[in-house]
Amino acid sequence: MSEPAEAREARSVPPATIARLPGYLRALGTLVARGVVTASSGVLAGLAGVRPEQLRKDLSLMGAHGRRGVGYDVQALRAELEATLGLTRERRVVIVGVGNLGRALARYSGFPDRGFVVVGLVDADPAVVGTRTAGLVVEPLEELAGVVRRLEATIAVIATPAEAAQDVCDRLVEAGVSGILSFAPRPLRVPVGVDLRSVDLGSELQILAFHDHRRSSAGR
Amino acid sequence: MSEPAEAREARSVPPATIARLPGYLRALGTLVARGVVTASSGVLAGLAGVRPEQLRKDLSLMGAHGRRGVGYDVQALRAELEATLGLTRERRVVIVGVGNLGRALARYSGFPDRGFVVVGLVDADPAVVGTRTAGLVVEPLEELAGVVRRLEATIAVIATPAEAAQDVCDRLVEAGVSGILSFAPRPLRVPVGVDLRSVDLGSELQILAFHDHRRSSAGR
DNA sequence: TAGATTGTTAATCGATTAACAATC
DNA sequence: TAGATTGTTAATCGATTAACAATC
Incomplete structure (x- = not known):
């Protein structure tokens, strides 16, 4: 001791x-x-x-x-x-991909009282860029690195389509975020030192389906 | 062999x-x-x-x-x-809690091509009941069991506030679903035979914060 | 046959549970 | 002191990785 x-x-x-x-x-x-x-x-x-x-x-x-x-x-x-x-300090989060899921996350009320603030929104779609969600104006994908650095975000959420995810991920790493939470249904690669967590909603349901299947086909 | x-x-x-x-x-x-x-x-x-x-x-x-x-x-x-x-058969899903997250999930385009169909939406808020999302009319919480049985849903998604989650969970089990995917930030209890998977977005971010914290306070 | 690649057993690693001495 | 509960070590369990014989 x-x-x-x-x-x-x-x-x-x-x-x-x-x-x-x-x-x-x-x-x-x-x-x-x-x-x-x-x-x-x-x-x-x-x-x-x-x-x-x-x-x-x-x-x-x-x-x-x-x-x-x-x-x-x-x-x-x-x-x-x-x-x-490390929750004594506020963590600043950028959300990339402002579709249904991204918007829901931006508005998610559970984050603030856990020490997280969504400070930036980024999307590739010109129709979405410039719109407001949760009090933030959506910025274009080209500005991603600038947004991360300017707003001093250390954590990013990827809520883009699967195809865009690895590119977005690379840019985020390049811009210096230390952690990424991805909702893209695709495995992503990050260098050591960057922390990646993935949530795949489709996979979660498929796993449930497996048990459902076993249950409904049991004992026949 | x-x-x-x-x-x-x-x-x-x-x-x-x-x-x-x-x-x-x-x-x-x-x-x-x-x-x-x-x-x-x-x-x-x-x-x-x-x-x-x-x-x-x-x-x-x-x-x-x-x-x-x-x-x-x-x-x-x-x-x-x-x-x-068990993906050869279509799985029918009910979503309980039609807030930001529930709506996003109802509209999530990734589910259909993975064999899942959202067949019902349920919410406790009278202001939300009766509205349409993703082509479905939101039903009141009292109808939960009826909705599950009528639509033959075997899988449910809980996207309610934490306080309501266990009650909703109990009703779903009672109504006979075999699997539940919960987004409520609270541990839920289910009887054996029912499969429960939980995704807690706040916890995911906190885990990332831990690494961020370690990284930023390393070597000082 | 020679080369490639699986299927499976054995070795390692990490995580959980059990047990209990330490101690408030 | 007696009762309660921690902190930690040891035992078990499960999951991953390594190795290699089987075989296409």
Whole structure:
């Protein structure tokens, strides 16, 4: 226990753990709203939809500390996790592709209270460029790099058709964003150092279809 | 090899494998469009964004067969995977929650050509009920079970606010859907036999923020 | 036959769960 | 002190990668 917290934190937190932190943060938010001061791993895990052992393991990997026999201080833990996730600073987001999905994301009310601000919208279609959505004027694709740099966006969302996605992705990387959330149904390549997460709505449904199929064809 | 294909398939395909099948299917679609007849695991894996070994392992778990020294028959493999995923039959989808996101999903053009048809829209807000989106009239929440049964929907999408999600989820299960795709930022509980997949846009961004934070605070 | 490529087994890696001593 | 609950180590499980014999 003589090891500094910095060292422990730097030594690679497992991706699976990181992916669960937002859930813990949400659970903590619920408890704070309820005025709860202290919560056990059991209570917290219940709210987050995981097992208590896993929550304790995750938090201990993060260097967070509860008190044996008591539980976790809700406020302190929340502050700690927010600091870890870097949510103390506002993150600036650019959305590329202002179709149905892009527009919905631009208007999505869940982002602001989680520390994200959509600062720019970009689209390739001249008919869309210049229109307003969520208080922002859509800029042309040629301006992408300029928009990212001027608005100091560090995170981008790709909501373009599949064909355009890799090109947009390359430009975003070139412009210096550090993370990209893609909704394009196509695998994208990014250099190391840039973080890419993908959500493919069609694939999600296909996976559900697989189970549906198994279920409806079972026992015949 | 005396074991029937049925038995092998029934003996639990790993979830991680199932989650990759839609990607393989997309890669195969690309090759078919290009008129390619045969492809090696290397080519297919490249298009799907995975390693060749993994693709071969996945396909062999599914009981699919290529030809040594040759590769996989593109058309045949596609047909096989579509049958496995149950995409030969059209899947009927109901969307609950017709806000920005629900509307965008209702209009999403990527679904139809993947075998999914949005057949119903449901919302709790009287101001939204009765309006039209994507050619469908929005029905009231009270009609949820009726809508699901009448339209024979087997898959549902939850795009409601977090507070309403568990109640909607329970009703959907009660009405008999076999799979649910939730966008509500809250863990949901479903009974065994019902498949639940969740996409939390806020969490995705928070995970990106974590990396951004690490990157910008590194080496200081 | 020679070259290519699969299918599958074995080795590795990472993530989850179980167990329990430490300690509030 | 007695009861509760953490933090952490060990055991298990599942998924990925490597290796290579089978075979087209």
